[in-house]
Amino acid sequence: MNEMSNKWIGKNTIRPDGAEKVTGRAEYAADTTMPGMLWGKILRSPYPHATIKSIDTKKAESLPGVHAVATHDDSVDFPLDTPVILGIQDMRWMARNVLAKEKVLFHGHPIAAVAAKTEEIAQKACELIEVDYEVHDWAIEINDAIKDDAPILHDFIKFDGKPSNIAGTLEHKKGDIDKGFEEADVIIEKDFETAAVHQGYLENHACLVSVAPDDKTVIWSSSQGQFMVRAMTSFITGIPQSNIRAIPAEIGGGFGGKTIVYLEPVAAILSKKSGRPVKMMMTREEVMRASGPTSASKSTVKIGATKDGKIIAAKGVFYLQAGAFPGSPIRGAAGCCLAPYDIPNAHTLGYDVVSNRSKVAAYRAPGAPIGAYAVECVLDEIAESLNICPLEFRLKNAAKEGTKAVHGPTYPKMGYVETLEAALKNPHYKLPLKKCQGRGVASGFWFNAGGESCAQVNITEDGNVAVTTGHPDIGGSRASIANITAELLGIDINRVSVTIGDTASIGFSNLTGGSRVLFASALVVTESTKQVIDILKDRAAKIWNIDKEAIDWENGVAKPAGDNAGKFKPLTLAEIADQATPTGGPIGAGHQVNTVGAEGGFATHICDVEVDVELGIARILKYTAIQDVGKAIHPAYVEGQLQGGVVQGIGWALNEEYIYNDKGKLDNPGFLDYRIPVCSDLPMIDTVIVEVPNPKHPQGVRGVGEVPIVPPLAAIANAIYNAVGKRFYSLPMSPPKVLEGLEQK
């Protein structure tokens, strides 16, 4: 496609769902109702670790207004010794996370649920449920969970032949690490820690579920995947997928945290038992206690370089906390941390550690910020000790087309070097700094992803276009899909509508996550639209009674390819649609495929901070995020992804943390004490979009959303060092910690 002639791709069009969202009409899961609806509430564990000896629900059941009570016994049983894998999740854990079975494993773990006439009655009934517990010692922090005499969460998890809280490992190796370090002139090794942080989507988990007496089930819910909701609900309730229609409500943010279910199977069980639709909504406190977050971590990174600035060996060991059940994002930490560099000898190793906290869920580039934080901070120290500019140092070691990455692949064309060059050229990098101000840089990588995707493109009877895809739109992907469809068909954007289909109206489409949605939906929408154009040409051929090959599709009309084809007045989309019935029937096409060819994305960030040395507050003065996105289909929403990711990274670096008390209970389950960045904390976030097209994608798309959260943790830590001459190795760099550090200096 000729870049210059693009009319819609690369344009900041108004999103198709915008009007509904600025008028308050958009329907989120909590905004839905059904006739005869009941309200569901969950009883949660008051202990971080206990065996459930018995549950007595009689008193709750007899409270007036209560219609059903559910416990794990009402769900399908998944024996502990048989894995049941769905995507990256194991249904053994998922079922026990949704309703505890043998044990409660964290404070806030769901034990039972009630459906009643009102939320108040449901809540009261929960308090009447009697649970007999045998309380055990617990382990919250990684160090407590991995020590020799740690309380064991799951007896059947073994490490080195012994019961352990280390549930798994993952490793990448390249070259000869020992030899590499022998050849190094400078070696720096440091330990790092990061606190658990929550995705912080504003919309609390919510759903409305109706199970009819014949098991026909309708689910409205807030999720990053209606098909995931259907599959997991089916597994846990035993209702076949064909009986479940899962409707993707508008979603109020997810960032990975809504890639698993919490409420839907419980509401389905309550609905089946009560014979009424059941609505469930978490409170913010429940969201904080029992959903997400991402892992806390501890890690050690050692890097060796030669005098002339070549990285020759790198080793990283990462312990990531998984919460109550196995499955922390060690792949992101150990896999992404060295990806931007061409390093001959390397070894990364990740440990998945369970402890008595809520089960972690994916969070934007899961694991990658943790790995990059440690590596990019050590690189800053090496650059300093060699007296090289940190960007030039990275440039000297940058991975390029043909580099074999530590995590395995050999890179095709990719744009990391371009982000570094853009950073070096950016005026921001040269701006003068005052006292207590400092500048830091860091880079980051995310794999991006493909996977199952479906699209249907239909021509309406009046000659407009209705596109349906299967991935929930969280950040404006419908606008990009409209841009692509309008471009390919050569019509005005306002003639294209884009809808996210429910599980009954579009084929299986994988989750919205991993920066895969636009990559995958652009592929299937492009393919479907091409088929539609082919059909349109065929219909024009029938109308003119000439060969289809003699017809061109251009600027929204069918026209004869040349003089030999004959002289005909071009046919518009509307004119062809008008004759659809006599020429063969409705016009439309769909494509469904496992999309492949996703390629990684790289970013380099520049951050300026000012540290108030009296109060220990680090303020972001200026921030520039530079990223290779492949191709920006809708630049404003690409910028929005970069800005949003950066600000989540700022929160992670400076303020956000899960704080547990000595009873194993989360002490800050609300926005007052778990402080995400607010408008007055921040400057504008500048962005530079680099476009090195993904050669394996029709529009060159790579994926955007994950990468921008990867560099900020280290960029900010390096900037604080530059400002005050003190390095911090533990996140968040909150005011008390910064003050303490400055005093020790």
Added chain:
Amino acid sequence: MSKKIHVTTSINGEETEYLCEPYDTMLDVLRNQLNLTGSKEVCSSGDCGACSVTLNDRLVCSCLMLAAEAEGQEIRTIEGMTENGNFHVLQQKFLEHAALQCGICTPGMLVAAKALLDKNPSPTETEIRFWLAGNLCRCTGYDKIVRAVQAASEEIKESA
């Protein structure tokens, strides 16, 4: 069982009556009784601004206000923001500037931003940032929201 309270109030310029429990918040009644679900419930503790409405032109968190307190007062919500079927300039600028991603914070942001511009049609960037500090957004990093409010302010000044 407690006795319900009868309330007569004005919502988006329309006289409205409802019965509420003494403990019901304004947000409960808006969302669950009056079907005005544009105001969102996120924190229920005054920390996020997603439930922002105006009470006699003053910006309040409807989750912190009791429904009974609306008696004889004037409430305005996001549903009352369009004018004669047209977008308010802030709504238009939010769309043009891509100032929303998931959109869950958007109704509260718009109500809060309108309350600001009604009081101060030419706020500085700092004034905008501090005024909106009580309205959380996790998606946008606020950059485009601030720009949209600035653009709306420009347009209001031009047409004044």
